[in-house]
Amino acid sequence: MSDAYVSLKNLTLAYGKTVVVPDLNLDVRKGELIALLGPSGCGKTTAMRSIAGLMAPKSGTISIDGVDITRTPANKRGIGLVFQSYALFPHLSVFENVAFGLRLKKLPKAKIASMVEQGLQTVGLAHLSDRKPEDMSGGQQQRLSLARSLVMEPKVLLLDEPLSNLDARLRLEMRNELQRLQRDTGITMIFVTHDQAEALALADRIVLMKDGIVEQLGTPDELYNAPNSKFAADFFGFENIFEIEGSEIVGRTGRLTVLIDAKEGYLAWRPSAITIGSGPHQGTISSMAFAGELREYIIEAPLGQIKVTTPSSTPPFDIGSPIAFDLAIDKARHLSKNGEET
Amino acid sequence: MYSKWTTRLIIGLTLTFLIGPFFIIILAGLSDGEFMTFPPDGISLRWYAKVFTVESFRDSFKLSMFLAIFGTIAALILGVPAAYAISRYKIPYGETIKTIVAAPIIVPGIIVGLALLRYLVVPLNFTVTLALFMAHTALILPYAVRVVSSSMNNLRSDMEEAAVLLGCSRLGAFTRVVLPNIQSGVLAAFILGFVTSFNQVPVSLFLSGPGVRTLPIDMLSYMEITYDPSVAALSALLALLSVVIVFMAEKFLGFSRYV
Amino acid sequence: MFQNNREGLALALPAAIFTALFFLLPVGFLLSEAFKVDGMWSMQGYFDFAIKPLNQTVFLRTLKLGFLVALTSAIIGYACAFSIVNLEGKSRGRVFGLVVLPLMISPVARTYAWIVILGRTGIVNDAILGLGLSDTPIRILFTETAVFLGLLQLFLPLMIISLVSAMENLPKDVIPAARVLGANWLQVFTKVILPLTKDGLVMGGTLVFTGSLTAYITPAILGGSKVLMLETLLYQRVNVANDFVSAGIIATILIIMSFSANLLLKRIAKARS
Ligand SMILES: Nc1ncnc2c1ncn2[C@@H]1O[C@H](COP(=O)(O)OP(=O)(O)OP(=O)(O)O)[C@@H](O)[C@H]1O
Ligand SMILES: [Mg+2]
Numbered sequence: 001m002s003d004a005y006v007s008l009k010n011l012t013l014a015y016g017k018t019v020v021v022p023d024l025n026l027d028v029r030k031g032e033l034i035a036l037l038g039p040s041g042c043g044k045t046t047a048m049r050s051i052a053g054l055m056a057p058k059s060g061t062i063s064i065d066g067v068d069i070t071r072t073p074a075n076k077r078g079i080g081l082v083f084q085s086y087a088l089f090p091h092l093s094v095f096e097n098v099a100f101g102l103r104l105k106k107l108p109k110a111k112i113a114s115m116v117e118q119g120l121q122t123v124g125l126a127h128l129s130d131r132k133p134e135d136m137s138g139g140q141q142q143r144l145s146l147a148r149s150l151v152m153e154p155k156v157l158l159l160d161e162p163l164s165n166l167d168a169r170l171r172l173e174m175r176n177e178l179q180r181l182q183r184d185t186g187i188t189m190i191f192v193t194h195d196q197a198e199a200l201a202l203a204d205r206i207v208l209m210k211d212g213i214v215e216q217l218g219t220p221d222e223l224y225n226a227p228n229s230k231f232a233a234d235f236f237g238f239e240n241i242f243e244i245e246g247s248e249i250v251g252r253t254g255r256l257t258v259l260i261d262a263k264e265g266y267l268a269w270r271p272s273a274i275t276i277g278s279g280p281h282q283g284t285i286s287s288m289a290f291a292g293e294l295r296e297y298i299i300e301a302p303l304g305q306i307k308v309t310t311p312s313s314t315p316p317f318d319i320g321s322p323i324a325f326d327l328a329i330d331k332a333r334h335l336s337k338n339g340e341e342t
Numbered sequence: 343m344y345s346k347w348t349t350r351l352i353i354g355l356t357l358t359f360l361i362g363p364f365f366i367i368i369l370a371g372l373s374d375g376e377f378m379t380f381p382p383d384g385i386s387l388r389w390y391a392k393v394f395t396v397e398s399f400r401d402s403f404k405l406s407m408f409l410a411i412f413g414t415i416a417a418l419i420l421g422v423p424a425a426y427a428i429s430r431y432k433i434p435y436g437e438t439i440k441t442i443v444a445a446p447i448i449v450p451g452i453i454v455g456l457a458l459l460r461y462l463v464v465p466l467n468f469t470v471t472l473a474l475f476m477a478h479t480a481l482i483l484p485y486a487v488r489v490v491s492s493s494m495n496n497l498r499s500d501m502e503e504a505a506v507l508l509g510c511s512r513l514g515a516f517t518r519v520v521l522p523n524i525q526s527g528v529l530a531a532f533i534l535g536f537v538t539s540f541n542q543v544p545v546s547l548f549l550s551g552p553g554v555r556t557l558p559i560d561m562l563s564y565m566e567i568t569y570d571p572s573v574a575a576l577s578a579l580l581a582l583l584s585v586v587i588v589f590m591a592e593k594f595l596g597f598s599r600y601v
Numbered sequence: 602m603f604q605n606n607r608e609g610l611a612l613a614l615p616a617a618i619f620t621a622l623f624f625l626l627p628v629g630f631l632l633s634e635a636f637k638v639d640g641m642w643s644m645q646g647y648f649d650f651a652i653k654p655l656n657q658t659v660f661l662r663t664l665k666l667g668f669l670v671a672l673t674s675a676i677i678g679y680a681c682a683f684s685i686v687n688l689e690g691k692s693r694g695r696v697f698g699l700v701v702l703p704l705m706i707s708p709v710a711r712t713y714a715w716i717v718i719l720g721r722t723g724i725v726n727d728a729i730l731g732l733g734l735s736d737t738p739i740r741i742l743f744t745e746t747a748v749f750l751g752l753l754q755l756f757l758p759l760m761i762i763s764l765v766s767a768m769e770n771l772p773k774d775v776i777p778a779a780r781v782l783g784a785n786w787l788q789v790f791t792k793v794i795l796p797l798t799k800d801g802l803v804m805g806g807t808l809v810f811t812g813s814l815t816a817y818i819t820p821a822i823l824g825g826s827k828v829l830m831l832e833t834l835l836y837q838r839v840n841v842a843n844d845f846v847s848a849g850i851i852a853t854i855l856i857i858m859s860f861s862a863n864l865l866l867k868r869i870a871k872a873r874s
Contacts (some may be wrong), residue, residue: 054503054602074602075506087504090523100518101508152508292684346733349684353696356681356761360703360754363714366724370717380717380724424616431609438793446624448859450815453852456839457627480624483616503602539706545818547836558709562821565713569873574717577710588698598694598701 001020005030005188006051008155011060012047013046013212020046021212022246023133024060027169028156033182034190035199037235038209044192045084046211051190052081054219064155069124080157084164086141087131094120101152119151122181139170144175150185159191163198175202196236200224208232232337238333240270247328252306256281259329265336269327271309276317279326285319299325360426371575378571389575399576401553402560405471406540409556413478414486414535418528419488420479426520428487429494444484451481451544459548470551478547482535489534489600493527494520529598533591537584632856635849645761647848656834656847660854663831666745667813670752671806675758678805682764683794697765699705708755712822715751715790716742743827751819757810760805767801768794807862814858831855 004027008221013021021043026203028034036044039146049055051062053074061070069077089097098119102112120126123143133141142162149157162178163171179202180188193199199206200220208215208231210225211218216223227233230241242249248257249267276297283301294309308325317323345577366380371390375383393399424443427433446454454477462468462476505515521528546556555563556579565573591597603609623646638645650656679871682736686694703711719741726738741747772796820830829837835851838844 050504052507054506055604061594075509075511077507079507081498081504081507083504085498085500087498087500089505089519091502091519100505104509104514115348148504148508350685352680353688354675357696357699358643358758360757362701363711363754364703364706366717367710367714377722377789378717379722380727408602420616420619423612427609427612427834431606432605433606433609433613435610436613439613442617442620446620446857448863449624449628450812450817450832450852450855450859452815452817452835453628453631453848453855454624456852457631458623460845461627461630462623476623476772480620483620485766487616499603506602508844537705541705541709543708544815544832547817548839558707558818560712561709565822573713577707577713581706581710585702588702588705591730592698598698 001029003029005032007061008047008051008064009061011047011050011062013043013050013055013059014058018210019058021050024212024214026207026214026217028188028190030065030188031186032188033179033202033204035203035206036190036192036209037196037199038194038215039235040194043131043212044194045160045211047198048081048160048190048192049051052079052158053077054081077159078152078155080152080154082142082145082149082157082159082162084160084162086133086145088141088145088148090132090134091188092132093129094125094131094133094136096319097133097144098148115151119147122150123177124148138165138167140172141164144173144179146181148224149180150187154187156188156190157340161192161194162175163193164195171198171240178202200321208235213280227333229337230268233266233268233330233333233335237270239271240269240274241266241335242303249303251301253304254326256301256303257329260334262334262336265334267327267329267332267334269332271307273331274306274308274325274327276308276310276323276325279324281327283323283325285317285321285323288316288319301325347409364578367574367581368578371571372576373571373574374402375571378574379567380434382571383468388512389571390579393576393579396572397521398555398560398564401556402555402557405554406469406475406509406557409474409478410536410539413475413539414482414532417477417482417486418490418531420491420527421483421531424565425487425490425494426516429491430499440551443487446480447484451542452547454481455545455548463549470549470554474546474549477549478539478542481542482539485534485538486531489531490524493524497523506599526595527535530591530595530597533587533595534600537587541591616810628852630850631845632849632853634845635847635853636702639848645759647850657828659829659831659834662745663814666749666752666830667810669749670756670813671810673749673753674757674809675756675802675806678760678764679790679794681761682768685761685765686768696759697762700765702760703754704758708816709816709822711755712751712819715747715823719747719750742823743825745828747823748828748830749818751823752813755816755819756809759808759812763801763805763808764798765801767804771797777841790850800869804866807866811859815855816870839865 006028006246008024008026011021011024012019012338013024024047036047038044046055050057053072057070060122061068063069085139089100092100095116098116099112102115116129117126120129123146125140125143125147128136128140133144136144137176142165146162163174164175175198191202203220205217205219206223207217210231216227223232223281224236227236227238243273244260244265244267246263247260248255249260258267276299283299283302283306285297286300286305287298288295290312293312295312297308297310297317299306301307306325361478370378370380372387373379373382373389374386428436428440429533435438449575458473458477463470463473490525492564502515502521505519506512512517543558543562544586546559561573561576586598632773635646636642636644644729685700686691688696711866716723721738721742725741729735729739775793775797776789779789784792815832816837820833821836824833826828826837831851831854835848838847838851
């Protein structure tokens with residue numbers, strides 16, 4: 001990609017002899033907001049730390065704006081990192097935390113003061129500048145940590161699960177705040193998350209990782225509607241996935257004949273894509289859970305367990321009662337074995 | 343459950359046993375008589391005053407102060423980086439290094455003094471003062487490492503990483519972020535090291551020479567020749583000094599959790 | 602950032618080298634002297650040392666006093682630690698501070714007080730004469746009793762500190778729970794407190810025991826040459842007879858005993874975690 005701003009090439013990352021990320025390639029455009037998404041332990045933090053320069057890659061290169069920075073020390077890279085734990089300096093006031101990096105740049109006092117002021121303003125903490133970090137709430141600490149990185153005007157801002165320590169409401173608030181900040185400043189951001197909803201809501205593009213390997217890279221729309229591997233489909237809510245064998249699909253306890261024109265791979269349905277109450281197949285409702293807008297049913301069928309949701313405005317079905325359902329082929333997503341979409 | 347009075351009685355008796363003797367020497371030092379007796383023969387401050395006029399006490403006090411202050415500083419200079427390395431890195435042969443540094447705790451001091459006398463002072467022409475300084479430094483080192491490590495371990499390493507990403511050098515991150523946050527641990531280590539060194543006797547038993555004696559050794563030999571209350575007075579003064587130091591340390595650092 | 606372990610080694614090495622060179626090496630030389638008789642390597646020194654009755658007496662006395670001090674401080678320690686953890690926050694801190702305090706005071710000062718208490722004209726003898734229990738002052742100073750008391754006062758705080766921290770880590774409400782289940786106080790102690798504070802007891806016991814073995818001032822002042830212990834014997838052998846073989850042997854014995862106690866402590870701590 002010619003317009004790549006941050007570019008990782010054949011990056012291999014290891015702790016001692018344990019290779020965690022075998023061969024990472026990624027291009028990020030200037031001003032883009034990228035989400036690194038993946039289950040716990042897949043190497044997201046590790047990838048971040050290598051970009052920031054906190055760990056040296058075994059091999060491969062990292063470049064920003066065409067300049068190879070693989071060997072540049074962390075304090076000379078001009079990259080910001082917001083830690084999952086915030087890593088605030090407990091002995092310094094809010095003001096001094098934000099001023100920390102600016103003072104190292106030996107900027108004039110007045111300039112520092114106005115930049116800190118501005119930074120705190122941006123995250124809505126201007127009124128707390130004399131506090132110590134320990135006297136602030138989780139959300140405030142998070143914003144302080146953000147402000148501390150932002151005032152440095154980094155080329156790239158990395159955020160490691162910035163929202164995971166916040167409660168649900170604050171998380172939504174901060175999500176909007178991050179988006180607004182990114183729009184206003186046009187800064188290139190890479191943020192780590194294992195929450196698919198967060199990635200979908202925030203990112204321009206999503207990098208889905210598994211065991212240190214990029215499974216799929218694309219816009220939220222692409223990943224949500226057109227996942228191209230079993231792993232990606234599962235991650236984005238295709239909870240009923242069955243393998244194709246000949247003209248049948250195979251579940252855990254049995255098989256079922258459906259009309260397919262593919263010969264191999266998987267068929268996957270979202271719980272909402274399966275109709276119940278009518279259809280050619282039979283099963284028994286084994287459990288039901290009420291989830292606000294939806295009711296979630298687990299159906300025991302010869303195929304195995306099937307998860308289905310219906311709008312909660314429709315009348316419920318009884319647990320234990322036999323039920324007809326339909327696995328409509330036009331609502332299924334076909335996934336090929338090797339991860340390529342057909 | 344367990345009655346309030348039993349609790350108080352047990353604590354009262356134990357504290358009397360532990361601390362009572364100090365009140366007795368304070369009083370014994372106040373005696374007006376020529377010999378140690380209790381209760382004291384009349385009351386006067388003459389023995390407390392005399393302590394300050396005994397020349398050998400003044401010299402040995404200076405030596406003890408010197409050893410305690412510079413021995414502790416040297417131990418911290420060696421110990422703080424070691425504690426830092428132990429808590430931050432997976433050092434090769436880390437266990438061996440920890441064992442070596444901790445070893446002086448279990449070597450009886452009298453042996454140390456003798457060994458240093460025979461193998462450093464006599465053959466290598468180290469002065470007694472230098473040998474004492476070495477011994478005290480090595481003895482304080484394990485305490486310094488232990489106390490500083492424990493406050494370092496409470497400090498997450500990502501703070502330093504944050505500092506580096508904001509433009510600090512590694513050393514800068516240490517002085518600007520680590521040191522300010524472990525300073526009470528370092529101060530506690532200093533006090534503990536100072537007190538340990540100042541009160542240390544066995545090491546100096548063999549490591550003494552003409553005019554080179556630590557204060558406790560000087561007191562021991564003074565006791566052998568005279569039986570006047572000045573040693574009681576001096577003991578009381580030293581005890582009071584410790585009390586003041588510990589009281590301040592407790593007040594400002596919560597010292598007892600580091601012991 | 603902390604991946605470069607050589608960097609760590611470079612930071613830790615000066616401390617280790619200093620201690621090894623200026624502390625352990627000379628001590629090692631000293632210990633090796635015990636294996637040299639007339640310039641030849643031999644165990645003869647150990648045999649000669651072992652058959653002397655005085656050495657045997659002193660060795661056994663040192664062990665005995667160390668053990669007695671550890672045992673007594675464990676008994677007092679449990680009562681005291683239990684009382685301390687039963688106190689409310691503020692007074693608990695104060696009492697704990699007072700227990701720690703004597704550790705910071707010069708052992709010369711701490712031992713000297715016992716001369717005033719136990720001497721011929723000391724408080725105890727005044728009381729005995731005053732009450733008419735005896736016509737002449739009795740000898741307490743320069744007996745094992747005096748050394749025992751001195752050591753106990755010196756090291757009891759270490760035991761209390763260990764036991765207090767062990768008891769603070771007791772799960773909340775186990776004792777009332779045991780009481781409610783019908784245990785009497787003895788049963789509460791043997792079945793609940795003791796097993797759960799074993800680590801603290803071992804830790805405190807080791808500190809007190811090794812402390813007593815290697816204390817010099819207390820036996821020197823309160824025992825004198827009448828109640829020699831290993832450390833005072835060592836001092837005497839070197840000072841009086843220039844006997845470095847005995848010195849090396851006593852040193853080895855002391856180090857082995859301290860080291861075993863230390864090892865035991867670590868073993869138990871590890872088995873637990
Ligand atoms: N310091 C380390 N030493 C050895 N292995 C490590 C170290 N740090 C992480 N790992 C391993 O590397 C792998 C990737 O870890 P990483 O922290 O990058 O995962 P992550 O994707 O950020 O997970 P999470 O979502 O839980 O934060 C994990 O298997 C982890 O066990
Ligand atoms: Mg992570």
